Amino acid sequence: MELGRASQTQNPRTKAQRMMENCSHFNDRSANALLEGQSICGFLEGTTLQWIEDQKVPYATKNNEWVGFDTKESYETKVRYLKDQNFGGAFVWALDLDDFAGQFCNQGSYPLMGHLRSLLDIELPPLPPTTTLKPGQTTTTTTTTTTTTTHAPGSGFCNGKADGLYANPDNPQKFYNCAGGRTFEESCAPGTVFDDSCKCCNWPKRSH
Numbered sequence: 001m002e003l004g005r006a007s008q009t010q011n012p013r014t015k016a017q018r019m020m021e022n023c024s025h026f027n028d029r030s031a032n033a034l035l036e037g038q039s040i041c042g043f044l045e046g047t048t049l050q051w052i053e054d055q056k057v058p059y060a061t062k063n064n065e066w067v068g069f070d071t072k073e074s075y076e077t078k079v080r081y082l083k084d085q086n087f088g089g090a091f092v093w094a095l096d097l098d099d100f101a102g103q104f105c106n107q108g109s110y111p112l113m114g115h116l117r118s119l120l121d122i123e124l125p126p127l128p129p130t131t132t133l134k135p136g137q138t139t140t141t142t143t144t145t146t147t148t149t150t151h152a153p154g155s156g157f158c159n160g161k162a163d164g165l166y167a168n169p170d171n172p173q174k175f176y177n178c179a180g181g182r183t184f185e186e187s188c189a190p191g192t193v194f195d196d197s198c199k200c201c202n203w204p205k206r207s208h
Contacts, residue, residue, distance in 0.1 A: 040069045041105040072115045079119040088198075090116060121205065156183035165199045172204075 044067075047060040056077040059068040082090060095113065102109035157166070158178035168174040168185070175194040177184040188194055188201035195202035 040067060041099065043067050070112060072112065075112060075116055076119060079116065090120065092116065122203070157185075158183040165194075167194050167196045175201075 043062065043065075044060055047062050049058050049060055051058050057068060057074045058071055059066060061067075079090065092113065095110075098110050098112045099105040099107065100110055102111070105111055108114070157176050158181055160181075161178050163179050164177075166176040166178060168176060172193040174185060174187050177186055191203070192201040193204050194200075
């Protein structure tokens with residue numbers, strides 16, 4: 001997902017279609033440039049937003065300048081596609097190209113990143129508590145250890161099971177690691193649960 005790019009052209013519509021068809025490759029030419037979200041919002045003043053139907057992306061022109069960019073609507077189309085294809089997530093170039101301070105587009109801080117996070121149904125973990133230290137006071141580091149319980153081969157959860165990771169039906173924060181018939185009970189990091197779809201520890205999904 002790319003936030004914005006600009007080019008100079010004598011035929012905006014033809015150039016727009018041609019550039020969007022090759023949007024995965026960006027030629028290094030002096031007439032082309034990447035624009036931040038605040039620059040795009042400023043550029044759009046006094047222009048008419050246009051839409052390339054087959055690419056599902058917007059663009060705008062002013063004089064001999066052409067700007068292609070993403071909006072919340074184009075993000076929705078892209079997220080719908082990646083979910084239909086069962087992709088694991090989205091890559092954005094780049095975070096600082098969004099209106100990170102919320103001073104130019106009147107949509108709050110990181111309007112596109114926030115909308116993307118909402119579309120992907122991502123729940124962020126809580127921030128750790130912060131403590132203001134007094135002069136001369138030092139911090140104390142706490143080390144968290146993972147407890148592993150091992151059962152002898154031929155007994156326990158992994159008896160007769162193939163090697164691999166298995167969810168613990170009694171505790172979503174724990175999982176079994178089976179290796180050679182031996183059972184290793186392991187725990188996810190605090191705040192995460194075992195996700196059987198990826199065989200990994202993940203943030204819990206929000207319920208609707």
